[in-house]
Amino acid sequence: MTRAAQAPSYAPTERTVPTRARERAAYDHETVHAILDSAYLCHLGFIRDGAPVVLPTLFARVEDRLYLHGSTGSRPLREAGRAHGTDGAAPGLPVCVTVTHVDGIVLARSAFHHSINYRCVVVHGTAHQVTDTAEKTAALDALVDHVLPGRAADSRPGNDKELAATAVIRLDLREVSAKIRTGGPNDEPEDLSLPYWSGVLPVSPVYGAPIPSDDLAPGIAEPAYLPGRR
Numbered sequence: 001m002t003r004a005a006q007a008p009s010y011a012p013t014e015r016t017v018p019t020r021a022r023e024r025a026a027y028d029h030e031t032v033h034a035i036l037d038s039a040y041l042c043h044l045g046f047i048r049d050g051a052p053v054v055l056p057t058l059f060a061r062v063e064d065r066l067y068l069h070g071s072t073g074s075r076p077l078r079e080a081g082r083a084h085g086t087d088g089a090a091p092g093l094p095v096c097v098t099v100t101h102v103d104g105i106v107l108a109r110s111a112f113h114h115s116i117n118y119r120c121v122v123v124h125g126t127a128h129q130v131t132d133t134a135e136k137t138a139a140l141d142a143l144v145d146h147v148l149p150g151r152a153a154d155s156r157p158g159n160d161k162e163l164a165a166t167a168v169i170r171l172d173l174r175e176v177s178a179k180i181r182t183g184g185p186n187d188e189p190e191d192l193s194l195p196y197w198s199g200v201l202p203v204s205p206v207y208g209a210p211i212p213s214d215d216l217a218p219g220i221a222e223p224a225y226l227p228g229r230r
Contacts, residue, residue: 008028008029009027009028009029010027010028010029010032010173010174010175010176010177011027012025012027012177013124013175015124015175016122016124016175016176016177017177018177018179021179021181024179024180024181025177025178025179026177026178026179026180027176027177027178031178031180032121032173032176032177032178033061035099035101035119035120035121035178036059036061036066036099036121037061037146038101039099039100039101040058040146040147041056041057041058041059041099042056042057042058042059042066042068042097042098042099043055043056043057043097043098043099044056044057044068044095044096044097045095045096045097045098046093046094046095046096046127047094057069057070058143058146058147059097059099059143059146060139060142060143060145060146061146061173062138062139062142064172064173064174065170065171065172065173066097066123066170066171066173067130067139067142067143067168067169067170068097068127068168068169068170068171069139069140069143069166069167069168069169070166070167071165071166071167072164072165072166072167074167091128092126092127092128093126093127093169094125094126094127095124095125095126095127095171096122096123096124097122097123097171098120098121098122098123099120099121100118100119100120101118101119101120102116102117102118102203103117103118103119103182103202103203103204104116104117104200104201104202104203105117105200105201105203106181106184106185106200107185107197107198107199107200107201108185108186108187108191108198109185109187109191109192109194109196109198110187110188110191113185113186113187113188114185115181115185115186116181117181117182117183117200118179118180118181119178119179119180120178120179120180121176121177121178122176122177122179123171123173123175123176124175124176125171125172125173125174125175126171127169127170127171128169128170128171129167129168129169130167130168130169130170133163135170136163136168137157137158137163139168139170140158140163140166140168148225148226149225150223150224150225151223151225154223154225183200184198184199184200185198185199185200210222210226
């Protein structure tokens, strides 16, 4: 059974079906959520003054929603809380969110067939500003814990001033697809005898040893959730 045939899955749409290498696409929740949950940064794309804009930002997934945050002065976050259209009945900001992992550099015998092994997710939809205080607080905790699980409970919560200066938007996971490339190079048969090295250079993130701040009070031990990241 292929990934795309597994259930539950997101329904493919015209925007989520690749025009090339369709066999690499996946729509099942397990694959999509695993890619999202193992990334820190996403890229948020939207239209501003008729021109495309793409911004990197932190995010977190909570069930079938993505939460992104930023300053209340951020234009896309403000736009997500406004109505679009002449009737004012469709609040939110049309966006495209992408997440990508690079897993390897694929070196072929020909320049044409060089490639990258990757895992990516693309989400289309309309982002909405979170105005409910409880949802906003939970979303900010999720953002902190997404980067380092356990950290939200091990830090001071945001105060009223900080919460007022922070905007959060949510994007429902409805129009979603994943795309994955694995394996070695796809050399042409006539190139197999060429005297060039061919293969894959794996790429993976590495965590270093935690560096305590210079003003850390004596006696504060390193949190238990840090060693597991090394």
